[in-house]
Amino acid sequence: PEGMRERRRRALADRFVGVSAAEDGMARILGSIPAEQARAFDGRLRELAMSLCRHDSRTYEQRRADALGALVSGSTVLVCDCDRADCPQDRSGMIIIRRPLVHVVMHESTVAGSDTPGSDEPAHLDGYGVISAEHARDIAKDADVREVRVPADAEPEPAPAPASALVYRPGAALDTWLRVSEGSCQWPHCDVPAWNCDLDHNDPFNHTNPAKGGKTVASNLSAFCRNHHRLKHSGKWQLAPNPDRSVTLTSQTGHCYRTRAAGLLAGMQEPPPPEGGTRRRTRLENKAARIRSERKHRRVKIQTGRRRMRNANAAKPSRSPHPDSMCPESAHLANTSTTATTHHRSEQTHRSRDRTCADAYPFVSGTNHHAARTR
Numbered sequence: 001p002e003g004m005r006e007r008r009r010r011a012l013a014d015r016f017v018g019v020s021a022a023e024d025g026m027a028r029i030l031g032s033i034p035a036e037q038a039r040a041f042d043g044r045l046r047e048l049a050m051s052l053c054r055h056d057s058r059t060y061e062q063r064r065a066d067a068l069g070a071l072v073s074g075s076t077v078l079v080c081d082c083d084r085a086d087c088p089q090d091r092s093g094m095i096i097i098r099r100p101l102v103h104v105v106m107h108e109s110t111v112a113g114s115d116t117p118g119s120d121e122p123a124h125l126d127g128y129g130v131i132s133a134e135h136a137r138d139i140a141k142d143a144d145v146r147e148v149r150v151p152a153d154a155e156p157e158p159a160p161a162p163a164s165a166l167v168y169r170p171g172a173a174l175d176t177w178l179r180v181s182e183g184s185c186q187w188p189h190c191d192v193p194a195w196n197c198d199l200d201h202n203d204p205f206n207h208t209n210p211a212k213g214g215k216t217v218a219s220n221l222s223a224f225c226r227n228h229h230r231l232k233h234s235g236k237w238q239l240a241p242n243p244d245r246s247v248t249l250t251s252q253t254g255h256c257y258r259t260r261a262a263g264l265l266a267g268m269q270e271p272p273p274p275e276g277g278t279r280r281r282t283r284l285e286n287k288a289a290r291i292r293s294e295r296k297h298r299r300v301k302i303q304t305g306r307r308r309m310r311n312a313n314a315a316k317p318s319r320s321p322h323p324d325s326m327c328p329e330s331a332h333l334a335n336t337s338t339t340a341t342t343h344h345r346s347e348q349t350h351r352s353r354d355r356t357c358a359d360a361y362p363f364v365s366g367t368n369h370h371a372a373r374t375r
Contacts, residue, residue, distance in 0.1 A: 004122075004132045039102045042127070044071070046196070048078040053089060055082035062282070072215055102126065103195055104143070105180050106136045110334050111145060124183065127193035148180055158199045165217050166210040170199060182261040185225040186247050188231075192225035200224050200232065202241045222247055253290035 016110065017031035033041075038185035048067035049060055058066065058081065064304040080089045106123035110133045113119055164171050172179065179194040191332045199221050206213020214220050224232060232239060246260045 005134050008132060008135055009358050020201070025053040035125055035131065036102050038109045039125065039127050043101055044117075050186075051078060051085050052080045053082055055084055055087070056080050057082070058350065102139070102249070104136055104139050105181075106133070106140075108147075110136055111140055126183075126195055127191075148176060158270070165215040167216055168205050168207065168210075170216050170221060174216075174218065174221075175199065178218060179223060181218075181245075182223045184223070185228055186261070187224060187228035188249065188257040188259055190225060190228060194223045198229045202227055202239060202247075219245070235267050247298060253293050254284065 008226050011032070012034065015031075015033050017033065020028050020030065045067045047069065049063035052058075052063060054062070064079065070076075070078050077089075080087055086214045101128035104123055108122045109119050110121045110123055120133050121342075122130045122132060125131050125136075125139075146182055162337070164174070178199055179197075182194045184190065184194055185192040185197050200223075201214045201216070202220050202222055203214030205216065208243070222239075222241065231237065240248045240250070242248060245261075246258055249257045249259070251257070
C-alpha cells in the first residue's frame with residue numbers, strides 16, 4: 001500500500017494537458033489527469049452526445065468531439081443539426097449544472113479510515129479499475145456515500161420468486177448490485193463500464209406470461225454494452241450462464257469464450273462451482289465441431305469452384321466461329337492462308353495443262369517442252 005500511495009503522489013505531481021498540431025488542419029489533445037476527473041469528463045461528453053435526437057447526421061464519435069468544443073466555448077448543451085421543427089431537444093438556453101457522476105466501490109472498512117482493520121483494502125473505480133484506499137477516501141470526502149446491500153432477488157435461485165422477479169425491469173437495489181458486481185460488459189475483451197451497459201435477460205423474459213419466462217433475478221441478468229447486446233440477439237452467438245455467475249459464449253465456429261464478472265463484489269453471495277466443471281462440451285466435442293465446420297467450409301468452397309468452372313465453360317465461344325465474330329488479326333491470317341492456297345492450286349492447274357499440251361503436240365522441241373513443264 002505504501003508503494004501504491006507513493007506512486008500516486010508522483011503521478012499526481014506530473015499531471016498535465018497538452019495540445020499538439022496534426023495534419024489536415026487538425027490537432028491532438030493529450031493529458032494525464034486524476035482518474036475520477038477523467039471519468040467525469042468522459043461521462044459528460046457521453047451525456048451531451050446522447051442528448052441529440054435520432055435525426056442528427058453526426059456519428060457518436062463526432063458528437064463527442066463537438067461536445068468538447070461546446071464545453072470549451074462555455075455552452076452546456078450540444079445543438080442538434082437536424083433543423084426539424086419537431087426536434088425534442090430543449091433549445092431555450094436554460095443552463096443546467098450537473099455534478100459529475102463517478103462510481104467508486106469500496107468496503108466499509110476502507111471508508112472508515114486507518115484505525116479500522118482492513119482499511120487498506122483497495123477500491124474499484126467504475127470504468128478505470130483498482131485504486132488505492134487513500135485515493136478512494138479522497139474521492140469519498142466530497143461524494144454521496146451509499147451502502148450497497150445484496151438484495152433478496154440477487155440470490156441464485158430464490159424460491160419462491162419475489163414479486164420483483166416477474167417485472168421486466170430490475171429494481172434499483174438489484175440494478176445497482178449487478179452493475180457493482182459485474183464491473184464491465186460481459187462480452188470477451190470489452191471494457192465498457194457496467195453503468196453504461198444494458199442489463200439483459202439470459203433466458204428471455206415472457207411479457208405475456210412472466211411466470212413462464214426468464215425471471216428478473218441476478219442469476220438471469222448480465223450486463224452488455226449496446227453493440228454487444230444487439231450482437232447477442234443476432235443469433236450468431238449462443239450464450240450460456242454458469243452457476244458461478246460466469247458467462248460462456250459460443251461462436252458459429254464452435255469456439256467457446258468464458259467471461260467472469262470483474263467488479264469488486266463479484267465474489268459475494270455466489271454458490272461454489274460444481275466439482276465436475278461447467279463446460280458445455282468436452283475438448284473432443286469441440287474438436288469434432290471444429291472439424292465439421294472446416295469440412296463444411298471446404299465443401300462450399302469446392303462447390304463454388306465447380307460452379308464457376310461450369311459458368312466459364314458455358315460462356316466460351318464455339319471452335320469454328322463465324323468470320324464476322326473473329327478479331328482483325330485472326331481474319332487477316334485466315335485471308336492470307338486462303339490466298340496462298342488459291343495461288344498454289346492455280347500453279348498446279350497450269351502445270352497440269354502444260355503437260356497435257358506437251359503430250360498432244362510431240363513435235364514441240366525439247367527446249368520448249370522443258371520450258372513448258374517448268375513454267
